[in-house]
Amino acid sequence: MSKLLRTPLYNWHLAHGGRLVNFAGWSMPLEYSSIIEEHKATRQACGLTDVSHMGRLRFEGPGARAFLDRTLTRRVDDLQLGQLRYSLVTNDQGGILDDVVVGCFPGELGDPVFLVVVNAANRQKILEWVRLRLPDDGEIVVSDLTTIWAMFALQGPRSGEVLRSLVDFEIQKLRRFRGAVVPLRHPARNGCRAIISRTGYTGEDGFEIIVPHGIALAVWEAIMESGEGFGIKPVGLGARDTLRLEAALPLYGQELSAEVNPIEAGLEFACDLEARDFPGAQRIREVMAAGSSRKLVCLASCGRRIARNGHVIVYGNKVVGTITSGTWSPTLERPIAMGYVERPFAAVGTLLEIEVRGHREPAEVVPRPFYRGAHPHIA
Amino acid sequence: MNPEELKFTPTHEWVHVNEADGGWVATVGLTQHAVAALTDLVFLELPKVGQQVQAAKPMGVVESIKAVSDIYSPVDGEVVEVNQAVVDQLNLLSQDPYGEGWLVKIKLSENKLPDGLLDYEGYQKQCAAESY
Numbered sequence: 001m002s003k004l005l006r007t008p009l010y011n012w013h014l015a016h017g018g019r020l021v022n023f024a025g026w027s028m029p030l031e032y033s034s035i036i037e038e039h040k041a042t043r044q045a046c047g048l049t050d051v052s053h054m055g056r057l058r059f060e061g062p063g064a065r066a067f068l069d070r071t072l073t074r075r076v077d078d079l080q081l082g083q084l085r086y087s088l089v090t091n092d093q094g095g096i097l098d099d100v101v102v103g104c105f106p107g108e109l110g111d112p113v114f115l116v117v118v119n120a121a122n123r124q125k126i127l128e129w130v131r132l133r134l135p136d137d138g139e140i141v142v143s144d145l146t147t148i149w150a151m152f153a154l155q156g157p158r159s160g161e162v163l164r165s166l167v168d169f170e171i172q173k174l175r176r177f178r179g180a181v182v183p184l185r186h187p188a189r190n191g192c193r194a195i196i197s198r199t200g201y202t203g204e205d206g207f208e209i210i211v212p213h214g215i216a217l218a219v220w221e222a223i224m225e226s227g228e229g230f231g232i233k234p235v236g237l238g239a240r241d242t243l244r245l246e247a248a249l250p251l252y253g254q255e256l257s258a259e260v261n262p263i264e265a266g267l268e269f270a271c272d273l274e275a276r277d278f279p280g281a282q283r284i285r286e287v288m289a290a291g292s293s294r295k296l297v298c299l300a301s302c303g304r305r306i307a308r309n310g311h312v313i314v315y316g317n318k319v320v321g322t323i324t325s326g327t328w329s330p331t332l333e334r335p336i337a338m339g340y341v342e343r344p345f346a347a348v349g350t351l352l353e354i355e356v357r358g359h360r361e362p363a364e365v366v367p368r369p370f371y372r373g374a375h376p377h378i379a
Numbered sequence: 380m381n382p383e384e385l386k387f388t389p390t391h392e393w394v395h396v397n398e399a400d401g402g403w404v405a406t407v408g409l410t411q412h413a414v415a416a417l418t419d420l421v422f423l424e425l426p427k428v429g430q431q432v433q434a435a436k437p438m439g440v441v442e443s444i445k446a447v448s449d450i451y452s453p454v455d456g457e458v459v460e461v462n463q464a465v466v467d468q469l470n471l472l473s474q475d476p477y478g479e480g481w482l483v484k485i486k487l488s489e490n491k492l493p494d495g496l497l498d499y500e501g502y503q504k505q506c507a508a509e510s511y
Contacts, residue, residue: 035419035444238419238445304422306442328421328444335421357440357447 007052008150008216016234023237024120026053031236038239039330042202043373045231046156048223049240055123056145056210057130059114060107063139068114071133071279072102073262075272079104081112084177084197088262088270089118089126094280094287095258096265097129098122099250103179105195115195115210117151119252150216154223155206155243157374158230163207166222167196171207174198184211184219194219201240203247204373242327248298248338248369254309254324255296255338264292264340266368294321295346298368299337299354303361307337307354313345314353314360320345323354331371337363380477382411386453386492387502388435393477394453396492403487405454409441412506414476417443420469425450425483430458432485434493439482441472452485454493460484 004027013020018029028050031038041047059068069076074087084103088096100118107113118126127144134140154163160172168183179197192215200206211219224232235243241251250256250265262271262284271284301307306326313321321341329336337354345352348367353360385393391413395406414420422442432438432452439450461483465471472480497505 030445031418242444306421306444306447308447328419 005053005147007050008213009050009052009220012217012220013050018234018236023053026120028053029234029236031238032234035236035238035242036330038233038235039242041231041233042156042204042235042239042243043331044156046154046158046162046206046227047233047235047239048220048227049153049155049235049237050150050220051153051208052150052216053120054151055118055120055126056149056151057116057118057127058143058145059116059140060111061140063135063137064114065112067134067140068102068116070277071130072100073271073278074102075276076102076114081106082178082180084179084199086270088267089129090262090278090280090284091258092279094261094283096256096260096262097258098126099252099256099270101199103197105179105181121253148213149210150213152209152220152223153200153202153206154209155200155202155204157205158227158232159206162223162227162230162232163196165226167194169196171196201249202243202373203249203369203371204243242330245325245327245336245338246329246331246369246371247373250296251325261287261292263287264294265296291343294340294342296324296338297341297346297365298370299339299352299363300332300366300370301335301337301354301361301363303335305356305359305361306335307356307361307363312355313339313341314355315345320352329370335361336370382477383499385477386496386498388451388453388496389505390451392451392453394492394496396487403490404459405456405485405487406481407453407483407485408481409450409472409476410502411476414473417441417445417448419444420473423466423469423472425461425466426458428458428461432456432458450482453496454485454487455489456485456487458483459486
């Protein structure tokens with residue numbers, strides 16, 4: 001096995017009880033204390049997660065905007081400085097290659113640069129996909145900044161208060177899916193800045209913070225110190241998964257794959273189809289017009305066994321679907337799951353069963369998401 | 380119970396034997412190491428009273444948010460008592476795995492323990508070798 005990649009927080013994780021696991025080739029903390037405690041801290045106060053394993057790709061040059069606009073499912077041509085969008089990368093059949101966040105920020109000389117954050121497991125695949133399609137006029141430069149920049153997710157209702165004292169910026173006025181290049185007040189380094197956006201993967205208010213590798217540990221520690229009085233906890237990938245699942249946010253490799261069309265995943269909103277072309281756009285339009293044969297649904301169980309990836313969903317004696325993710329919901333205190341079911345069985349209120357290790361667990365199709373956090377109303 | 384006086388399976392169960400009515404009865408539980416490694420327990424399924432169990436064969440299931448694990452019987456015999464309290468309150472298992480968190484009592488079919496059980500020191504060595 002090749003050596004695992006380490007983020008600049010590796011030693012901090014070890015020193016703070018982080019249970020490190022191999023996640024897409026990175027050594028990452030699954031949990032520090034308990035998934036449930038870290039989950040609850042994020043819902044009630046805030047949690048800080050090292051997400052430096054996620055890929056950070058920068059696109060710049062006069063052709064960058066148009067290139068991304070014809071590569072991503074969301075429009076990029078009208079993306080303003082400081083704006084971010086959730087988008088997909090699809091293949092020519094409309095299958096999902098990755099789900100990403102694309103943002104537009106001012107570069108060193110004031111021209112816009114585009115940052116695309118991709119899943120760790122898809123970084124090489126997307127880089128290859130992009131490089132094969134780059135025009136050869138040299139007007140776009142693509143850089144992979146993953147290993148020289150670190151990235152943290154500060155999530156939860158107290159996040160703004162925790163971050164406020166660390167930046168020279170009115171952070172609480174940042175709207176959802178907006179971001180900025182922000183001067184850091186602490187740690188005292190001359191001129192160090194962070195890219196901070198009001199985004200996340202927990203269903204909660206919060207921020208994602210990108211900093212240079214060299215100050216990553218100092219910034220992380222400053223956030224933890226600032227958050228102490230607010231009940232901050234370091235949060236591992238275990239709780240990140242339970243949080244995103246309660247918010248019914250899809251995970252690549254579970255809900256999303258090259259075999260999945262955005263329409264069946266319920267991601268119509270992430271496809272800007274009007275007067276645009278991108279790989280698979282025509283196929284996605286066709287599926288949208290005809291209706292997909294299966295749909296991603298949220299299932300809540302009144303049983304106690306957790307349905308997990310690959311478990312079969314049945315209606316009577318008929319197999320009608322497959323589970324993609326399941327967990328025990330710390331907020332709802334019951335097992336929850338997501339999975340694809342045939343369309344006639346996808347309506348909210350449908351009573352189904354999930355085969356879990358030879359037992360049939362009753363489950364009901366419930367509205368998506370399971371949990372919706374309170375988001376600040378800032379104009 | 381003092382863990383140093385217990386026997387252990389390589390699959391992280393502990394066992395303690397008492398004599399009762401001329402036979403041997405084993406109290407069985409999960410080790411502190413196993414419970415700590417699982418964390419966030421959400422479901423426990425134990426065999427029923429009267430059920431025959433076999434050494435090194437699954438007799439129950441413990442599920443945490445992360446994963447599902449089988450619970451193996453350390454001995455051959457018949458289940459004579461099940462700790463319903465721990466099924467209803469999983470925190471008994473996480474807080475007191477060698478005491479209130481015991482799982483089942485098994486009447487041994489022969490008055491001897493199977494080969495291959497570890498003593499406390501042997502089990503500690505195994506855990507150290509497994510840890511990451």
